[in-house]
Amino acid sequence: MTLAVNILLWLVVAALAFFTSLRGRVLLDTGVRAGLGEFIRLLPRIGAGVIGAGFIAEIMPKALVASWIGPESGVLGIVIATLGGALTPGGPVVGFSIGAAALKSGAGAPQVIAYSTAWALYAIHRLVIWEVPLMPARVVWLRAAVSLPLPFIAAAIAVLLAQP
Amino acid sequence: MAFAAAAAVYWRDGPTHFLDVLGGDVALFAEMLPKVLAGCLIGALVTMILPRELVARWVGHESGLTGLLIASFFGFLLPGGPITIYPVAGAFLVMGADAGAVCAFIVSWTLLGYTRALVWELPFFGAHFVIWRILGALPLPIIAGLLARIAVQAGFHYERGK
Numbered sequence A: 001m002t003l004a005v006n007i008l009l010w011l012v013v014a015a016l017a018f019f020t021s022l023r024g025r026v027l028l029d030t031g032v033r034a035g036l037g038e039f040i041r042l043l044p045r046i047g048a049g050v051i052g053a054g055f056i057a058e059i060m061p062k063a064l065v066a067s068w069i070g071p072e073s074g075v076l077g078i079v080i081a082t083l084g085g086a087l088t089p090g091g092p093v094v095g096f097s098i099g100a101a102a103l104k105s106g107a108g109a110p111q112v113i114a115y116s117t118a119w120a121l122y123a124i125h126r127l128v129i130w131e132v133p134l135m136p137a138r139v140v141w142l143r144a145a146v147s148l149p150l151p152f153i154a155a156a157i158a159v160l161l162a163q164p
Numbered sequence B: 001m002a003f004a005a006a007a008a009v010y011w012r013d014g015p016t017h018f019l020d021v022l023g024g025d026v027a028l029f030a031e032m033l034p035k036v037l038a039g040c041l042i043g044a045l046v047t048m049i050l051p052r053e054l055v056a057r058w059v060g061h062e063s064g065l066t067g068l069l070i071a072s073f074f075g076f077l078l079p080g081g082p083i084t085i086y087p088v089a090g091a092f093l094v095m096g097a098d099a100g101a102v103c104a105f106i107v108s109w110t111l112l113g114y115t116r117a118l119v120w121e122l123p124f125f126g127a128h129f130v131i132w133r134i135l136g137a138l139p140l141p142i143i144a145g146l147l148a149r150i151a152v153q154a155g156f157h158y159e160r161g162k
Helices: A002-023 A025-059 A062-069 A074-087 A092-104 A109-122 A124-134 A137-146 A150-162 B002-049 B052-061 B064-077 B082-094 B099-112 B114-125 B127-137 B140-153
Strands: none
Touching: A002 A025, A002 B002, A025 A092, A025 B002, A025 B114, A062 A074, A062 A109, A074 A109, A074 A150, A092 A109, A092 B114, A109 A150, A109 B099, A109 B114, A109 B127, A124 A137, A124 B082, A137 B099, A137 B140, A150 B099, A150 B127, A150 B140, B002 B114, B052 B064, B052 B082, B064 B099, B064 B140, B082 B099, B099 B114, B099 B127, B099 B140, B114 B127
């Protein structure tokens, strides 16, 4: 599976590189250099996230995680996970490592989907640092308000998809 | 936080277990590197091929359900972090897109954006989980856009520029 994903990804990279090179050599160089720079900047953050996720999963109280947001926790678990996601501060490192750690310690997949959906939509720091300064404030609030039901819909669809 | 958790494991379970966990994590990290690199390159190359001004013009001129679909599609397609996405969303408004399209765009970027899925989610959660979550998230940008339009019709006012 991971090999297939890798091959697919690199085919996409090759195709994009080909199209970019048709537009000009300089463009391709700039693009590849930007991509590599981004990769090098991300490395330490992802490393900390992955290694952190492993250790956080080890210290998470597994019984508690399973009873609060485990596969049996149902709608209440989804509500708890949504609240947790909305309140998780920090960038992708924090959100994804907590989600992955929860999954490892026995959380249910629909609950983790609700968690990561809520976190992606709300991430308080992103709302305040980026969204409010760069967009009209009332549009930001509108966006946040219409996002309220989405984690629940995502979890519901996940449940439906998993039970054909 | 990673350090604190690591210290707790070391203190509780001793060095052998600590090294086990660390070894597993490092192996996982090494395995995800090629995907992360591919994700970064895809993002950078798409930026080269698809200028943001062009996208803003596209979304700004469409309306109706088509507008929501196009906005969602570009939210999926446009790479980059918050520093590049929100100015584009702001530009949509200035160029005439409605609040529904902007909501669909931002929700689509947060939930479907492939750079984030490739770089972060895939390595952390595995392909099966990510595909499942993204399938579930597909209709959400449209729902958000429609809800936003209902709110605007019900009398919610907003300004077009900052």
